[in-house]
Amino acid sequence: MDISNYTIDLALKPTTLDAWHVCLAGTSAILAGALILTLLALVMSLTRRKTTTEPQVKVVEKIVQAEPIVQVVEKIVEVPVEKIVEVEKIVEKIVQTPAPAPVVLKEASSDAALQLLYLLQNDARFIDFIKEDMSAHSDEDVGMVARVIHEGCNKVLNDHFSFAPIAKENEGDKITLIEGYDAAKVRVTGNIVGNPPFTGTIIHKGWQVTDVRLPSTVQGYNANVIAPAEVEL
Amino acid sequence: MSFFEKMKKQAAESVKKDEPKKETVEAKVDETPEAQHFDVEPETVEIAEEPSMQTEESPAEPIEFVAPQTQHSSSKIDDSEGKHFSVGIDLGTTHCVLSYADITDVEDAFSQQVMGISQLTSPSIVEEKLQLPSFIYQANDAELPANSIVLPWNPKPDLIVGEIARSLGSKTPIRLVSSAKSWLCHAGVDCKSAILPADAPDEVEKVSPFEATKAYLEHMSSAWLHLHPNAPLSQQDLVITVPASFDPAARELTVEAAKSVGLSHAILLEEPQAALYSWIEQTQGEWRKQAKVGDVILVIDVGGGTTDLSLIAVTEKEGILDFTRVAVGEHILLGGDNMDLALAYTVKAKIEKDGKRLEPWQIQALTHGCRDAKEKIFSSDIASVPLVVPNRGSSLIDGTLRSELTRDEVQSVLINGFLPEVSVSDRPVSRARAGLQTKGLPYAQDAGITRHLAAFLAKQINAADELEGIDVPEGATFLHPTAVLFNGGVFKAQELCDRLMNVLNDWLKSENAPEARLLAGADLDLAVARGAAYYGFVRKGKGVRIKGGTAASYYVGVESSMPAVPGMPPEIQALCIAPFGMEEGTQVELPYADFGLIVGEQVRFRFFSSTTRREDVVGTRLDYWQDDEIAELNEIEVVLDGEGRRSGEVVSVHLGSAVTEVGTLELLAFSNKDNGRWKIEFDVRN
Numbered sequence: 061m062d063i064s065n066y067t068i069d070l071a072l073k074p075t076t077l078d079a080w081h082v083c084l085a086g087t088s089a090i091l092a093g094a095l096i097l098t099l100l101a102l103v104m105s106l107t108r109r110k111t112t113t114e115p116q117v118k119v120v121e122k123i124v125q126a127e128p129i130v131q132v133v134e135k136i137v138e139v140p141v142e143k144i145v146e147v148e149k150i151v152e153k154i155v156q157t158p159a160p161a162p163v164v165l166k167e168a169s170s171d172a173a174l175q176l177l178y179l180l181q182n183d184a185r186f187i188d189f190i191k192e193d194m195s196a197h198s199d200e201d202v203g204m205v206a207r208v209i210h211e212g213c214n215k216v217l218n219d220h221f222s223f224a225p226i227a228k229e230n231e232g233d234k235i236t237l238i239e240g241y242d243a244a245k246v247r248v249t250g251n252i253v254g255n256p257p258f259t260g261t262i263i264h265k266g267w268q269v270t271d272v273r274l275p276s277t278v279q280g281y282n283a284n285v286i287a288p289a290e291v292e293l
Numbered sequence: 294m295s296f297f298e299k300m301k302k303q304a305a306e307s308v309k310k311d312e313p314k315k316e317t318v319e320a321k322v323d324e325t326p327e328a329q330h331f332d333v334e335p336e337t338v339e340i341a342e343e344p345s346m347q348t349e350e351s352p353a354e355p356i357e358f359v360a361p362q363t364q365h366s367s368s369k370i371d372d373s374e375g376k377h378f379s380v381g382i383d384l385g386t387t388h389c390v391l392s393y394a395d396i397t398d399v400e401d402a403f404s405q406q407v408m409g410i411s412q413l414t415s416p417s418i419v420e421e422k423l424q425l426p427s428f429i430y431q432a433n434d435a436e437l438p439a440n441s442i443v444l445p446w447n448p449k450p451d452l453i454v455g456e457i458a459r460s461l462g463s464k465t466p467i468r469l470v471s472s473a474k475s476w477l478c479h480a481g482v483d484c485k486s487a488i489l490p491a492d493a494p495d496e497v498e499k500v501s502p503f504e505a506t507k508a509y510l511e512h513m514s515s516a517w518l519h520l521h522p523n524a525p526l527s528q529q530d531l532v533i534t535v536p537a538s539f540d541p542a543a544r545e546l547t548v549e550a551a552k553s554v555g556l557s558h559a560i561l562l563e564e565p566q567a568a569l570y571s572w573i574e575q576t577q578g579e580w581r582k583q584a585k586v587g588d589v590i591l592v593i594d595v596g597g598g599t600t601d602l603s604l605i606a607v608t609e610k611e612g613i614l615d616f617t618r619v620a621v622g623e624h625i626l627l628g629g630d631n632m633d634l635a636l637a638y639t640v641k642a643k644i645e646k647d648g649k650r651l652e653p654w655q656i657q658a659l660t661h662g663c664r665d666a667k668e669k670i671f672s673s674d675i676a677s678v679p680l681v682v683p684n685r686g687s688s689l690i691d692g693t694l695r696s697e698l699t700r701d702e703v704q705s706v707l708i709n710g711f712l713p714e715v716s717v718s719d720r721p722v723s724r725a726r727a728g729l730q731t732k733g734l735p736y737a738q739d740a741g742i743t744r745h746l747a748a749f750l751a752k753q754i755n756a757a758d759e760l761e762g763i764d765v766p767e768g769a770t771f772l773h774p775t776a777v778l779f780n781g782g783v784f785k786a787q788e789l790c791d792r793l794m795n796v797l798n799d800w801l802k803s804e805n806a807p808e809a810r811l812l813a814g815a816d817l818d819l820a821v822a823r824g825a826a827y828y829g830f831v832r833k834g835k836g837v838r839i840k841g842g843t844a845a846s847y848y849v850g851v852e853s854s855m856p857a858v859p860g861m862p863p864e865i866q867a868l869c870i871a872p873f874g875m876e877e878g879t880q881v882e883l884p885y886a887d888f889g890l891i892v893g894e895q896v897r898f899r900f901f902s903s904t905t906r907r908e909d910v911v912g913t914r915l916d917y918w919q920d921d922e923i924a925e926l927n928e929i930e931v932v933l934d935g936e937g938r939r940s941g942e943v944v945s946v947h948l949g950s951a952v953t954e955v956g957t958l959e960l961l962a963f964s965n966k967d968n969g970r971w972k973i974e975f976d977v978r979n
Contacts, residue, residue: 178418182415185683185689188687188689189689191687192688192690197690201693202690204681204693205681205690205693207679209689275418277417277418277419278418278419278441278443280440281418281441
C-alpha cells in the first residue's frame with residue numbers, strides 16, 4: 061500500500077450517512093451546546109454579582125418596611141364589614157407608626173461662623189493667640205497678652221450679640237421647676253427621680269443670646285480669609 | 294508633608310466632604326414627600342424673616358449683600374408714607390451722629406432715636422454703627438480687592454467714608470483725610486481747593502475740606518433714604534450742628550455743602566446750644582427745677598478735637614423762662630484726642646528710658662491702650678492698668694511691648710496738664726510760633742483748658758449786662774456762672790468733672806459768689822445730635838427755645854481819609870455792618886457809607902469780628918480798639934455782576950447784612966439808586 065495514497069482531503073463530505081457519522085455529529089452538537097450554556101451561565105452570574113449586592117439589601121429593606129402594610133391588609137380582612145370607619149382609623153394609625161418623623165439635621169452656615177472668626181481675629185487677635193505655642197512662654201507673658209485678647213473678645217461679643225442669663229435668680233439659690241418647664245433652657249442633673257415639680261439649686265444661671273448683629277457682606281466676599289497677610293511698604 | 298501624605302489627606306477630605314451629602318440622599322429615600330418639603334421650608338422662612346437690607350433700592354447694577362444666616366437685628370426699613378421727621382445731624386470733627394424723631398403729629402410725646410448708619414467697616418463688610426467716623430481714605434488702585442467698596446445704596450461710591458476709612462488710614466496715614474471740619478474754620482485756607490490729606494505724596498488724589506463735609510452729609514442722607522425710602526431727608530425738618538465758634542464763612546460753607554447734596558432746607562444750630570436742648574429734653578420737665586431765673590449756664594463742650602464754650606442766661610418774661618445765649622468762646626483746637634496722645638507720649642518716654650525705640654504703629658497702639666486704660670482708672674480705684682502692645686506678626690507674645698499706666702500719671706498728665714488749678718487771672722500761654730512751620734491746623738498752644746476758660750469768662754464779664762435779673766457784682770473780674778453743663782465723652786471721667794467744678798468754684802469763692810451747680814442728666818456722647826433733633830421739634834412751637842442770634846458783631850475795614858505817611862500803612866477804621874445778637878430773619882442796612890464799585894471788578898474788604906463789643910450798632914466806626922477785642926477774619930469780596938448794566942459802570946452802593954432763617958450771616962451791597970442788591974462773598978485764599 062502506497063502511503064501517498066492516504067492523503068486526507070478535508071473538503072470531502074461523507075457521501076453516505078452511516079450510524080457512525082450520525083453519532084459523531086450528534087456528540088459535537090451536544091458538546092457545542094454545553095459549551096455555550098456554561099459560557100452563558102458564567103457571563104450571567106458575573107453580571108449579576110456586579111449589579112446586586114446593594115440593591116439586594118435595599119430590596120430586603122423594602123420588604124421589611126412593607127411588612128406592616130401586609131399585616132394591615134390581613135387585618136382589614138378580619139374586621140367585620142360594618143365597622144368600615146374604624147377600619148380606616150386603624151389603617152391610618154398603623155401607617156403612621158412605621159414612618160417616624162424624619163430627623164432633619166440642619167447644616168450650620170459656615171459663613172456666619174467664619175465671620176465671627178474674622179471679627180475675633182481682627183478686634184481681638186483671637187486666632188493668633190489660640191494658635192500660638194503656649195508651652196514656650198511663661199505664665200506672666202501669657203497673662204499679659206491674655207488681657208488684650210480678653211478685652212477684644214469681650215468687645216466683639218458685646219458689639220455683635222446681646223446676652224441674657226436664663227435664670228433670673230442667683231447661682232446658689234433654690235429653685236422649683238414646675239411641670240412643663242422648658243427642658244432646652246433648664247437642664248436638671250443629679251438625683252432626678254419622680255415627676256416635676258423638681259426643686260434644686262442653681263449651679264449655672266445659663267446664657268442665651270437675645271440679639272445678633274452680624275455685619276452684612278458683599279456678594280463674592282471670601283469669608284475664608286480671616287486676616288489678610290499684611291505687607292508694609 | 295510628603296506628596297503621598299498630601300494625596301492621602303486630600304482623599305480623606307474629599308471623603309469627608311461627600312459624607313453629609315450621602316446622608317441626605319439616604320434620608321430622602323425614606324422620606325415622605327411632605328417631609329422633604331419640610332426640609333426646605335425652614336430656610337425659606339428664615340430668608341423671609343431677614344430684614345431685607347439688601348437688593349432693594351440699588352440703582353442700575355444690583356448689589357447683593359449676604360446677611361448672616363441668623364436672626365439679624367439691623368434697622369428695619371420704614372417705607373410707610375406720609376411720615377414726617379425731625380432730624381438732627383451732629384457733624385463732628387471725628388465722627389457724625391444722626392438722631393431723629395417722628396413728628397408727624399406734633400401733639401404726640403417727643404421720642405427720638407439715633408440712627409444706625411450703614412457703612413463699610415472693612416473691604417466687603419457693611420455694618421451699622423451709631424457713629425460715622427468723619428474720615429475719608431484715598432486708596433491706591435491696587436490696594437483693595439475689586440468690587441469690595443460698595444454700599445447698600447451705591448455700587449461705586451466715589452469716596453471711602455466711615456469706619457473703613459479710619460481703620461485703613463490708621464495704618465496708612467498719608468492717604469487719610471481727617472479733621473476736615475477744623476480746616477473749614479481755618480483762616481487763610483481756601484476750603485474749596487483740594488488740600489487734604491495735607492501731608493500726602495503727589496499721587497494721592499486730594500479733596501477739599503468742603504468736599505469732605507459734603508461726602509459725610511451725602512453718606513448720611515443716602516443711609517437715611519435707604520431706611521426711609523418714602524421720606525427723603527430733603528423733605529424732613531433738618532438741623533445740622535456747628536461749633537459756636539464757627540465764623541460766618543465756615544457756617545456758610547457748611548450750609549453750602551448741605552445744599553449741594555440736596556439738603557437746602559437745613560438749619561444750623563450751635564453745638565453747646567444743642568447740648569442744652571438735649572438736657573432740657575432728657576430731664577423731662579425736671580429742668581424747670583434745676584434752672585432758675587438769673588442763672589448763667591456755662592456749657593463746656595470738649596469734643597474729640599475741639600473745645601467749645603458758651604454762656605446761656607436764664608431770664609423771665611411774663612412768667613415764662615427765657616434762655617438767651619449771651620456769649621461764645623474762641624475756636625480752640627484742643628480735645629479728648631490730645632489727652633490720649635499726651636498719655637501715650639508719657640508712657641513712650643517711660644519705655645524709651647530703657648533704650649528701646651518705639652515705632653509709629655506702637656505709639657498709635659499705645660494711644661488706643663491709654664484711652665481705655667484712662668477710662669478704667671477713672672471708673673475704679675485701681676492704682677495702675679497694665680498696657681500691652683502685642684506684636685504685629687501672627688506670633689503675639691514675642692516682641693510684645695508692655696508697660697503700665699498709673700493713677701499718678703493720669704493725675705499729673707490729664708488733670709494737672711489739661712485742667713490745672715490756676716487762678717482766674719491766668720491766661721493761656723502763647724509761644725511765638727517757630728519761623729518755619731508746616732502748613733497745618735492752628736492747634737491750641739496751651740493745653741490748659743482751665744486757662745482758656747478763665748480767659749473766656751473774664752473776657753465776657755459784660756455779656757449779660759443787658760439782661761434783666763442777671764447782676765454781676767461790683768469788683769468781679771469775670772462773669773459768674775451759676776450752673777455748668779458738660780458735654781463730650783471726656784466728661785465720663787468723674788474726676789475731670791470734679792476738677793473743673795472745683796477750679797471754677799474756687800474762682801467763685803474768691804469773689805464771694807455762690808458755687809456753681811452741675812446740671813445732671815446729660816447724655817455726654819449723643820447729646821448734640823439729640824438736641825438738634827429736639828430743636829426741630831421746638832421750632833414747631835413746642836417747648837422752650839434758646840434765643841441767640843449772631844455770636845459776634847462784624848466790621849469791614851475802611852481806610853481812613855488822612856494824608857499818606859511814607860512807610861506807614863494807611864490807618865484802618867472798622868465799620869460795623871452787623872451788630873451782636875442779630876436774630877434770624879432780620880436785615881440791617883448802612884445807608885450813609887457810600888462805596889463806588891465798578892461793575893465786573895472785584896473789591897476786597899478786610900473783615901473783622903468781635904465777641905465782646907455788644908454795644909456797637911450798625912454804622913459804628915471804630916478808630917481804635919484793643920488787640921483782644923477785635924479779631925481779623927478772612928477777607929470778603931464784592932463783585933457786581935453786570936446784569937443790565939454797562940461794563941465799567943461805577944455803581945454807588947452801601948453795605949448791610951442779613952441773618953438768614955438758616956442761621957448764616959449774609960453781607961450785602963445795596964445800590965443807592967435802584968433796587969440792585971449783591972451778596973458779598975466770604976473770600977478764602979491760599
